[in-house]
Amino acid sequence: MSDAELMLRSTRVVTPEGTRAASVAVAGGTITAVLPYEAETPAGARLEDLGDDALLPGLVDTHVHVNDPGRTEWEGFWTATRAAAAGGVTTLVDMPLNSLPPTTTVEHLRAKQAVAASKVHVDVGFWGGALPGNVKDLRPLHDAGVFGFKAFLSPSGVEEFPHLTQDRLAASLAETAGFGGLFIVHAEDPHRLDAAPRHGGPKYADFLASRPRGAEDTAVAALIAQARRLDARVHILHLSSSDALPLIAEARAEGVRITVETCPHYLTLSAEEVPDGASEFKCCPPIREAANQDLLWQALADGVIDCVVTDHSPSTADLKTDDFATAWGGISGLQLSLPAVWTEARRRGHGLEDVVRWTSARTAALVGLGRKGAIEAGRDADFAVLAPEETFTVDPAALQHRNRVTAYAGRTLHGVVKSTWLRGQRILVDGEFTAPSGRLLTRPH
Numbered sequence: 022m023s024d025a026e027l028m029l030r031s032t033r034v035v036t037p038e039g040t041r042a043a044s045v046a047v048a049g050g051t052i053t054a055v056l057p058y059e060a061e062t063p064a065g066a067r068l069e070d071l072g073d074d075a076l077l078p079g080l081v082d083t084h085v086h087v088n089d090p091g092r093t094e095w096e097g098f099w100t101a102t103r104a105a106a107a108g109g110v111t112t113l114v115d116m117p118l119n120s121l122p123p124t125t126t127v128e129h130l131r132a133k134q135a136v137a138a139s140k141v142h143v144d145v146g147f148w149g150g151a152l153p154g155n156v157k158d159l160r161p162l163h164d165a166g167v168f169g170f171k172a173f174l175s176p177s178g179v180e181e182f183p184h185l186t187q188d189r190l191a192a193s194l195a196e197t198a199g200f201g202g203l204f205i206v207h208a209e210d211p212h213r214l215d216a217a218p219r220h221g222g223p224k225y226a227d228f229l230a231s232r233p234r235g236a237e238d239t240a241v242a243a244l245i246a247q248a249r250r251l252d253a254r255v256h257i258l259h260l261s262s263s264d265a266l267p268l269i270a271e272a273r274a275e276g277v278r279i280t281v282e283t284c285p286h287y288l289t290l291s292a293e294e295v296p297d298g299a300s301e302f303k304c305c306p307p308i309r310e311a312a313n314q315d316l317l318w319q320a321l322a323d324g325v326i327d328c329v330v331t332d333h334s335p336s337t338a339d340l341k342t343d344d345f346a347t348a349w350g351g352i353s354g355l356q357l358s359l360p361a362v363w364t365e366a367r368r369r370g371h372g373l374e375d376v377v378r379w380t381s382a383r384t385a386a387l388v389g390l391g392r393k394g395a396i397e398a399g400r401d402a403d404f405a406v407l408a409p410e411e412t413f414t415v416d417p418a419a420l421q422h423r424n425r426v427t428a429y430a431g432r433t434l435h436g437v438v439k440s441t442w443l444r445g446q447r448i449l450v451d452g453e454f455t456a457p458s459g460r461l462l463t464r465p466h
Contacts, residue, residue, distance in 0.1 A: 232307045
């Protein structure tokens with residue numbers, strides 16, 4: 022304790038053992054001890070008394086589209102990581118699309134890392150991509166430190182990232198299973214999508230009908246079958262169909278190595294409230310009905326769904342037209358994920374410990390970041406300081422995203438992020454940012 026440089030004190034520190042009044046000692050960017058609230062501040066250490074504001078581990082968001090380089094006008098490392106910091110997110114893992122080039126070779130990974138190096142306000146890691154023709158690139162990308170490999174089972178929306186047929190999926194899964202890699206999947210079946218009714222125009226009901234639950238369910242079932250056969254480790258991205266939950270629970274009980282995430286927009290927004298023409302609500306798979314949402318919450322409570330991530334997928338405002346068929350499909354939620362999830366969680370009787378488990382502890386575990394995701398000795402001193410009872414109304418002009426389009430505009434949310442800390446250094450306080458001090462992360466070996 023004599024080497025502690027900083028002591029953070031709060032009546033509500035969210036630890037793996039629960040929430041309690043405590044003092045957290047920090048030295049060299051690492052948590053060295055979680056002490057009783059009344060513990061004496063070590064000589065030479067600075068005390069930060071947070072009062073009744075809650076001290077949370079920084080969030081770990083493993084599903085973010087930064088789009089840089091190549092589509093930097095949609096987003097970029099500077100703006101995305103500022104948005105992350107503003108929302109209490111201290112670590113994010115960047116998706117291999119929609120940047121140009123996509124992260125599908127080591128050369129492309131290096132290009133992205135070079136662009137990101139001087140711009141990140143939080144720690145950033147990278148996913149690799151699995152395409153029909155790059156099986157030979159998967160092992161080199163794994164060795165270069167990507168956290169796993171993303172694939173689509175239906176068209177991705179960008180031509181440079183084609184989807185995998187079942188045969189191609191099997192080949193890529195067999196390759197990653199051979200070296201113990203993690204395979205993460207956008208699971209919608211292209212044949213079920215092709216067979217669904219197609220109507221252009223502004224009606225959300227028409228768009229919802231074009232992305233039926235059955236497309237997710239069929240794709241999830243096929244993925245489970247492949248994972249079972251190959252003993253591959255797989256992760257289902259942005260689950261929105263509650264009908265797939267029994268399949269997942271059964272597969273896990275059988276020993277299939279499968280995990281699953283959902284997103285704040287599926288947990289907090291419902292199809293019944295989406296206005297016609299409001300394509301800021303468009304994403305794939307889509308926001309579904311309130312009854313479906315209730316079952317997603319139950320699956321979170323039961324542990325069938327492991328974690329909650331944003332799938333932050335921004336675009337320029339002009340691509341968000343009032344035609345749901347042609348508008349860009351993606352929701353910008355990076356800055357608002359914590360208050361959005363907390364607002365609905367508290368309404369449903371969940372505590373901050375639950376939110377931390379879903380958005381920090383389990384996401385860190387998913388990608389093997391053992392120094393992230395908890396307030397305990399030996400972890401990085403990454404923190405979000407949250408005023409859980411305070412509310413704010415979402416003003417798009419206050420967002421740090423490059424394009425300030427949000428499905429949450431005008432909503433009143435609980436939970437104001439007062440400050441964000443990265444390795445014991447405050448990187449955001451009262452809306453003011455320090456110079457970027459994030460690091461580029463690679464998969465732990």
